[in-house]
Amino acid sequence: MKIAKFSVLLLILFIFPVAFAQLRVGFYSQSCPNAEIIVQNLVRERFARDPSITAALTRMHFHDCFVRGCDASLLIDPTATQGSEKQAGQNGSVRGFELIDEIKTALEAQCPSTVSCSDIVTLATRDSVFLGGGPSYVVPTGRRDGFVSNLEDAARILPGPGLPVVDMLTFFSNKGLNVFDAVALLGAHTVGVSSCGNFGDRITNFQGTGQPDPSMDPSLAAGLRNTCAAQGFAALDQSTPLAPFSFDNLFYSQIRARRGVLLLDQRIATDISTSGVVFQYAASNELFNRQFAIAMVKMGTVDVLTGLAGEIRRNCRAFN
Template sequence: MKISDIILIFFFVLLPYAFADLKVGFYGRSCPSAETIVRRAVQRRFKRDRAITADLLQMHFHDCFVRGCDGSLLIDPSRGRGSEKQAGPNVNLDGFDLIDEIKSVLEKACPSTVSCADIVTLATRDAVALAGGPRYNVPTGRRDGLVSNPNEVNLPGPSLSVTHAFQSFREKGFLLQEMVTLLGAHTVGFTHCSLVQSRLSSFGNRDPTMDLALDAKLGRICGSTRRPARNDPQIVLDQNTSFVFDNEYYRQIGNKRGVLHIDQQLALDASTRRTVAGFAANGESFKRSFASAMIKMGSLDVLVGNAGEIRKNCRVFNNH
């Protein structure tokens, strides 16, 4: 048996203890059809829009890293009250309409039972599997938060060094290898030209760590200092298998084809390059590690028991 397999088994043996307040199959009695409803809705969306995997992964990450996985990101701003959606890192997020669709069906099947936080977690898990990623069970039982403050949004940015990015992950209890693993979600991710221009020669900022062909390609998409592209075009982070959840991301950054600065630095930094090379060589190892890291992320500072609430509408607090 491989060491990685032993570690994974050890992780799942300890899972009931690590996440004692959450439970796989939490809705088994209160709403037996809950996970089926979520899965079918995600399947329908995925058939017409494969980018939904990236949308949900980004939504899940941005929610869990601020106040924990409590659905606070889903709240709409209202008169006199801001929300996390207004913060810079969240203004381009998509996929909220899918969460609304799922919640609407669940409210008819099981009123005031399934939290919005659990919907995001389950939908993300299902979208990853549909894209070719790992299939894994996630414990549920989260409740929805009662605060959504744009001033609390402080996410690690794409221009950070490995050291500075890890500071944010370490504060959440993640190991360095888990950060490298979670950033592997970029295998189906995307960004915008405004976050890449600082690395492109067409904007006078030639980054020697970027492959010349990729630099030229991105320059054609994003334009130049004198004539930047309109509407801040979207760029896929995996230039090969853009909508497939595989280990191609690690192969790409190993060949200097990382689109974002932090992606490329993972393959260059002495503390992370061996993990990158290992995942590039073994896709199954990456997928197993990713499943474990996602389950751990989904447990961050969750509200359980009588804390928080079960929202009837994911966009507003029940007492709005």
């Protein structure tokens, strides 16, 4: 397993070396030797009670990194005088903050003011993906926490579920991520769920036609109408009832069969610029796992802060 982890990391370093210059694997090996073990153990405890934490942490990591970089700005609570990224509509369903708090408390007790909240999110996400059945991989650490968290930034930057594929690819490209990375990261929807408000028009009144989206399997549309009436949300991977708790490549087979729940998910299965990658990932879980690991490590280096450019928060919800 360790050989596989480092093989993935070496490939990532070859493809995307610059962003790793200020981060390194084992950053806390001297300053807080048990840091990664503490994170791993607490994530494992939470996963045993709630396997949906994989989806929660993956979403948190993505939404944090794509606004101001991987700087834990998403974790900041708003105050009476200052808003924060948490208040953006796109972040309304982000959860798992209490687990990050629990990990931070444990780390502060053993190594005060040493491990950043942004590294905690990165490590906890990595561990939850593996527990959910996804790839095992190493991540470089050494991130610092940011000093800014603006509602307006998150509301302006984070994409919606109906984004055209060309705009989605531009969104990822602007962060140094290519089409293989983008399609792999969307594969995290294999363990995701979504509020019916994000796709309700696709199952009832697509683009004002009064009919479901013709690109969706009619049996899926009918099933989603029942699901939404009963609970208000649905799994993004409709392959099996247990799909939201199993990290695998079945999501891609589903969207190729016109069973994508979100419009963007369905579009990547048919758009000429992404359909070939979807086909490759649907055909090989091994390939998907390897590319997902590469994409996650690359995403975790987006606009990171190091040294005096950031801080080590004592409380992840507030600036020092």
